[in-house]
Amino acid sequence: MNLRPLGSSDLQVSQIGLGGMPLSIAGRPSRSEAIKVIHASLRAGVTLIDTADVYCLDQSDIGHNEKLIADALAQINGAAAPVVVATKGGLQRPGGAWVTDAHPRRLRSACEASLKALRLTTLPLYQLHAVDDDVPIEDSVGALVELRRQGKIAHIGLSNVGVGELKRALAVAPIVSVQNRCSVFERRDLSSGLVAFCAAQKIAYLAYSPVGGGRGKARVADDPTLRAVGARHGVSPFQVALAWLLSRSPVVIPIPGASQIASAIDSAAADGLRLVAEDLSALDRAFPV
């Protein structure tokens, strides 16, 4: 698997990551099946796993995905390359809803809970899950700076931000990653200049829902252009969608989710797909900005 730097940090990660969300939300597979999915991904060379305290069913289930990943890593027993687990804080799940709470006090307790769930002494990358309308981003990021000073987190990332919020955060702390929704269907950060800004600042851009999210699965599978390009290379349309993201900028790292072993193995193989000019122009025509 080819590696990409995790922003300006000292970490290098596989250029295709694994998104843990489908393993822990409604419709999730059994625990043993979920662990097999994570193992399949690691055996395929993935060394970045994205998670969050809130990848679970509801507030009573907080930490489900983090505990699952900790168990999967313990069971694989050092048989795979060292893995960077990137988690997040700043949301809650009352009654299964997704509610922002990025007060410093809340981020401090969420970080403690994530350390416990992941059985780590330092979180390699801790991401602010979303900006809280009631809390200035400087205050939320300030709490992460304090956690970093205490050695509880190594690097700070942001999620669901625009360029303006990123600039405000950068005035408070070094930011190594931005995680936003991005795919052939959702090119906003490519056209707005956010991805280019990340590249100029040496910030990794983690593309979430890179095959369009849960509902995007059928859209990718049925799309005539993704299918045609895939057929030319003998690969799935999903690999085409992921390789297209990789071709956008050297800072982009797609983090496809998977609840099935076959999806995890197939997505990791997008690392080996090189799209040529003819493919890229066909995709540009099919998915205009």
Ligand SMILES: NC(=O)c1ccc[n+]([C@@H]2O[C@H](COP(=O)([O-])OP(=O)(O)OC[C@H]3O[C@@H](n4cnc5c(N)ncnc54)[C@H](OP(=O)(O)O)[C@@H]3O)[C@@H](O)[C@H]2O)c1
């Ligand atoms: N920061 C945020 O606010 C935020 C929001 C959403 C997601 N995320 C992160 O981003 C990750 C990815 O996003 P996502 O899970 O919403 O959407 P996604 O990666 O676009 O994938 C959605 C579904 O597509 C299917 N799929 C993926 N690759 C495939 C392949 N090669 N072949 C066939 N099917 C494939 C999987 O189906 P199966 O389940 O059937 O395997 C997966 O569940 C999440 O897991 C999470 O870590 C972050």
